[in-house]
Amino acid sequence: MLVSFVITWQEIEEKIDTTLKSVLDQTDNDYEIILISDKMLEDNEEFIVLRKYFWDINRIKTVVNSSIQGASVCWNTAIDLAEGQYIKFITQGDTINPNFVKTLKEELQKYDDEELDIIEYNIQLNGLSDKTIDTYLQKGKVYNLNRDYEPYAHISATLSNKIFRTNLLKEFGFKFRRFVRFDMLFTYKVLGQTDSYVFLDTKEPLESMYLGKVSYSVFDLVNQWTHILNYYRRIGKFKDLKDYLNYAYYKTLIHIWLWNIRKYDNKLLIKKAATFASRKFEDKREDFMKNNKAYLETNDVRFKEIVQGFSSYIKELMKLAR
Template sequence: MLVSFVLTWQDIEENIDATLQSILDQSDNDCEIILIADKMLESNEQLSISRKYFWDIENIKIVINSSIQGASVCWNTAIDLADGEYIHFISQGDIINPNFISLLKKELAKYDNKEIDVLEYTTQLTGLSDKCIDTLLEKGKIYNLNNEYQPFAYLSTSLSNKLFKTNLLKEFGFKFRRFVRYDMLFAYKVLGQANSYLFLNINEPLEEMNLQKVQYSVFDLVNQWTHILNYFRRIGKFKPLKDYLNYAYYKTMIHIWLWNIKKFDNKLLIKKSANFAIRKFEDKREDFMKNNKAFLETEDERFKEIIKGFSSYMKNLLKLAK
């Protein structure tokens, strides 16, 4: 079995059916579905829906929590249950390309069954943005993470456009932290122990990701970075990866995070976030521009513009808070 699709069911009324159907519509069904109901199903209607899923769908595993546990607990349960070669965490409301499995198989066949620990792919955003999550990495190249460090700089902030080798997750006991949004920490911990990484050379997006206002603290995305950097110090890999990790940290905070914050249209939040970014980066900007290997190598022209014109960029952002 190639893929274990993990889907957390948090609300009967919200587009669980569309997401689930997009998996069922696969042109190649070499997969399993792990569906976790993160709520007590008290009504007969809700129970009948869960029974329908269980009896009508082959290769499905259903877990019904006795109370709301949160996404982290659900994902951790799914890791224990997964039998697919790769595991993929899907957010409710996202839509999987009907050729996801067949395109994945076709691409992996090019590599003569080489072991690839982390896969990433192009994703189309919907909702608050219509951008594509793409990459500056060389598509179709298997990166040896022991001496090719670019993926540490360019890994996207989304969990939804990645496939993780299931055996690797189980071997190292990787788990998500409870109660806070630590999905990026999870991805980087896996990357820190992985040997190989590949951004799939598939032109069409393999998934539509529905970008909405987050239900958790918006600061969780940047607060993860203290834990990410400390993790690499603990495993003794920080020194060679320092520039690449710092590049990812500053790009996440200054570019991606602040871009997301603007979508909230909340003046107080914009002001707090902008001042947070200024405090964390302003004194380090000159050294980062002159000495950071990943920044000196990057082809991300927009990020370079932001860093070089940091003062003006932040002033324009703060104007939105007035």
């Protein structure tokens, strides 16, 4: 079996049907679905929905939690149950291209059965943004992370556009932290034990992801970086990867995160975020510009503009907080 799709079911809404249908409409059936109900089933309507997917479709494994456990526990359960060569986590409400499995299979054939540990691909955002998540890496190139460090700097800040080799997760016992929204921590921990990485060179996005306001602290996205950097110190790789990890951290902090904060249209939040980012980066900026290898090599023009004109960038952001 090629891929295990993981879907956590937390609300009985139309969007769970939309997400499941996008998987069940695949043009290639070389997959399974692990559907985890992270809630108490309290009425007949919920049982009807669950029975519909449990009894009628053989490729679905259904797990019913006795109480709400949170997404992290659900994802960890799915890792243990997954039988696919690769595992893909899908957020409720997101949808995948009907040719997702077919395209993945065709792409993998290009690499002569080479074992790929992490695969990324383009996704289309909707909701707060209509941008497409793309990459500054060379598409279609297999990066050997023992010598090619660029993916550490340029891997995207979302879990949604990633496929992980299942046996790698099981071999190292990788798990999500309970009650903590640390998607990037999980990704970077896996990346630290990865030999091969590729960003697929596909003609169209393979997934549509809803970008909305989070129901938890928006500071979680940047606060996790303390844990990421400490993880690489613990495994003895920080010295070699320092520039690439710091590049990813600062890009997340002053570019991706602040771009996201602007979408909230919350003056107090914008002010707090801009002040936080300025405090974390301003004193490091000159050294970063002069000496960071990943920054000196990057083709990300917008990020360079932000770094070079950082004071003006923060002032413009602060205007939105007035």
